[in-house]
Amino acid sequence: MSDLGALLRKAREEHGLSLEDIQETTKIRKRYLEAIESGDHSILPGSFYLRAFVKNYCEAVGLDPDEVLRLYQHEVPAVVAEQNNVEPVAARAPRRVQSRSSERFGRLGFNLLMWLFLILIVVVVWIYFVNQKGDDSKQIDDTKMTDRASQAPASTPDPNSAGGSTTPPPSTPPPAAETTLTFTTKQGKVDHYDVAPANVPHKLEIKVSGGPSWTEVRKGGSTGEKLYSGTIQDGETKSYDITEPLYVNVGRADLTVISVDGIVVNDGDLARSKKVQLNPVKVEDTAGGNAGDAAGGDEGAQQ
Known part of the structure; x- marks a missing residue:
């Protein structure tokens, strides 16, 4: 070898x-x-x-x-173009021979091309004017609708209603929970992370920059179903929804950025492979933690 x-x-x-x-x-x-x-x-x-x-x-x-x-250029030598020592011989230019029939067909083809060009110009101009007319009609209709809306009488509150109260403003929805990425354990060469909060959609992004990098993504673990296996080229990005544990193996960690909802996973940033597994937090784990806290609070109250 x-x-x-x-x-x-x-x-x-x-x-x-x-x-x-x-x-x-x-x-x-x-x-x-x-x-x-x-x-x-x-x-x-x-x-x-x-x-x-x-x-x-x-x-x-x-x-x-x-x-x-x-x-290893001694094993894989560069390709050297073979040089021909024979002096090139000037080729004699072929005599141009044209018959009357070929000249006639050439003129007919040129005339036909000119007529087609003129027809194309007429069609383009006609389409332009038709579209302009349609835009003007739409603008007039929009103006009429605006005038009607401005002339509509404003609704007045009913004096016979209780207290003359008005409709309360809609309540503001609570802000969405922020994504957290927590390192839990290292099994062999695989770093495990918990992705929280639970019952919230999360997005995995793998972006390659600076050169190609071989990448593998599997569902459930290192031996699970293969979602992708190949070389991601410079500037390309792969995205996956994290609905269950995802195993990621990259060939060049220094050329690859792994992130979850914009949070970058620490992959060492070295010119070697890196393996991580992202485990979404389950709803029952969160419920179990809340139940434990509530039980502890009840015991403290009894004491």
């Missing part, structure tokens, strides 16, 4: 990916991926394809492709 192949295989295994996952992400055949890891480049189509395959492989596992190609 070559040094380059060992590096790529180690990065793949650190992300918990198989060759089938890399094949699905990069669309490169598995036998080519095995040849790159083993260092057997003889079965690859050529050096150009080798560099392209290595670059896609690096992006899939969160490595910098330019840096990898620079460090």
